[in-house]
Amino acid sequence: MKYPFPADFVWGAATSSYQIEGAVTADGRGPSIWDTFAATPGAVRDGTTGAEACDHYRRYAVDVALMRELGLGAYRFSIAWPRVVPGGTGRVETRGLDFYDRLVDALLAAGVTPWATLYHWDLPQPLEDRGGWPVRGTAEAFVPYVEAVTRRLGDRVKHWITHNEPWCASTLGYLTGEHAPGRKEPAAALAAAHHLLLSHGLAVPVIRAHSPGAKVGITLNLTPATPASASEADADAARRFDGTFNRWFLDPIFGRGYPTDVVADHAAEGVDALAAVRPGDLDVIAVPADFLGVNYYTRHVARGPEAGNLPRVVEEPGPEGRTDIGWEVHPESLRALLVRLAREYPATPLFLTENGAATHDGPGADGRIADVRRVRYLEGHLMAVAEARAQGVPVRGYFAWSLLDNFEWAWGYAQRFGLVWVDYATQTRVPKDSARWYAAVIARGGVE
Numbered sequence: 372m373k374y375p376f377p378a379d380f381v382w383g384a385a386t387s388s389y390q391i392e393g394a395v396t397a398d399g400r401g402p403s404i405w406d407t408f409a410a411t412p413g414a415v416r417d418g419t420t421g422a423e424a425c426d427h428y429r430r431y432a433v434d435v436a437l438m439r440e441l442g443l444g445a446y447r448f449s450i451a452w453p454r455v456v457p458g459g460t461g462r463v464e465t466r467g468l469d470f471y472d473r474l475v476d477a478l479l480a481a482g483v484t485p486w487a488t489l490y491h492w493d494l495p496q497p498l499e500d501r502g503g504w505p506v507r508g509t510a511e512a513f514v515p516y517v518e519a520v521t522r523r524l525g526d527r528v529k530h531w532i533t534h535n536e537p538w539c540a541s542t543l544g545y546l547t548g549e550h551a552p553g554r555k556e557p558a559a560a561l562a563a564a565h566h567l568l569l570s571h572g573l574a575v576p577v578i579r580a581h582s583p584g585a586k587v588g589i590t591l592n593l594t595p596a597t598p599a600s601a602s603e604a605d606a607d608a609a610r611r612f613d614g615t616f617n618r619w620f621l622d623p624i625f626g627r628g629y630p631t632d633v634v635a636d637h638a639a640e641g642v643d644a645l646a647a648v649r650p651g652d653l654d655v656i657a658v659p660a661d662f663l664g665v666n667y668y669t670r671h672v673a674r675g676p677e678a679g680n681l682p683r684v685v686e687e688p689g690p691e692g693r694t695d696i697g698w699e700v701h702p703e704s705l706r707a708l709l710v711r712l713a714r715e716y717p718a719t720p721l722f723l724t725e726n727g728a729a730t731h732d733g734p735g736a737d738g739r740i741a742d743v744r745r746v747r748y749l750e751g752h753l754m755a756v757a758e759a760r761a762q763g764v765p766v767r768g769y770f771a772w773s774l775l776d777n778f779e780w781a782w783g784y785a786q787r788f789g790l791v792w793v794d795y796a797t798q799t800r801v802p803k804d805s806a807r808w809y810a811a812v813i814a815r816g817g818v819e
């Protein structure tokens with residue numbers, strides 16, 4: 372085999388609560404910011420919501436059976452805060468916890484290790500009504516929610532991820548307004564990022580207290596920035612993008628505080644990027660974690676400002692093309708990213724907690740789904756992981772995004788990332804060719 376992986380390598384697939392569960396009013400679940408946002412005209416491109424999604428809340432046993440069939444070693448899912456604490460703070464809804472209890476037991480019975488993410492963007496709406504992530508109280512409210520979940524599941528779930536992609540939750544949610552709650556407030560976005568990180572730091576000891584021996588980490592979406600040319604302006608644009616996308620989250624987690632160059636960029640625009648930071652916060656955020664989760668999809672090519680504009684991301688043709696969501700396919704940037712992480716933030720095991728491609732391929736006349744481009748994408752990126760490992764990078768696992776086609780946020784159902792096709796009208800699941808291919812990779816323990 373050309374690209375072998377060790378026997379203890381974790382082979383998984385990932386999903387998130389709002390994207391697959393549906394059943395948004397079942398068993399006492401409260402509203403989340405995504406229920407509100409998706410119901411806002413124009414917020415989601417195809418006008419859909421996650422109200423039904425893949426109906427996983429009711430069909431989880433079918434989905435766990437699929438995981439077993441594919442030979443997955445692990446399944447990364449997220450827990451919906453509004454199912455567990457519908458009001459954001461206060462009363463715990465036992466029926467919400469019961470669902471995750473059933474799911475975890477089904478996974479364990481199927482030989483699939485559960486990896487639970489505690490926040491994948493579905494903030495209880497009552498907390499947004501009180502200010503959302505830009506308000507410190509939201510970080511504080513995260514702690515009792517985490518305690519309720521880990522008290523209930525911590526005996527069986529031994530892999531915990533506090534947050535998924537705090538860059539998206541803060542920047543898309545509060546700066547560009549493309550995601551819930553759809554606010555466009557630069558200062559609020561910076562405060563949101565800080566409180567997301569603070570809540571991570573506050574949650575880690577709570578998880579450890581209720582889940583003895585657990586491995587705890589956070590997942591960042593890391594997007595390498597390549598300068599469009601050798602010019603100084605393009606190099607500086609790449610530095611800025613790297614600073615805001617990657618280092619703004621990596622550096623405080625690894626105990627280095629917020630990157631001073633990015634703080635200075637903000638100051639030059641009259642913004643105090645550290646306004647929400649209180650004494651002691653950085654120590655809380657820097658709590659040692661057991662691993663770093665890396666979500667990688669693409670790179671950005673950065674070009675310097677033109678006529679007073681800010682630096683921007685430009686589209687390069689890219690030798691390997693783009694997926695149907697428009698993201699450049701660039702596995703080499705994944706290899707380089709992993710090598711860089713091991714060099715600049717050493718001694719932390721890494722897990723690819725998401726990687727995948729959006730392609731529209733659906734069933735042919737024979738019912739088969741020949742998603743050739745997804746297979747090529749996954750193969751190229753797994754080869755990049757193997758190469759990074761051969762260079763000494765401690766990548767210990769890989770989770771394909773996603774197990775199922777699902778609600779792709781502001782795109783609605785118009786983008787399909789699944790290994791498994793979902794017919795939303797009938798809720799039928801059909802494994803695509805990529806699912807069969809991935810099952811073979813898992814069975815062999817590598818890519819040929």
Ligand code: IFM
Nearest residue numbers: 387536666725772779788
């Ligand atoms: O669907 C999302 C997921 O929720 C977070 N990471 C990126 C995926 C594809 O956009």
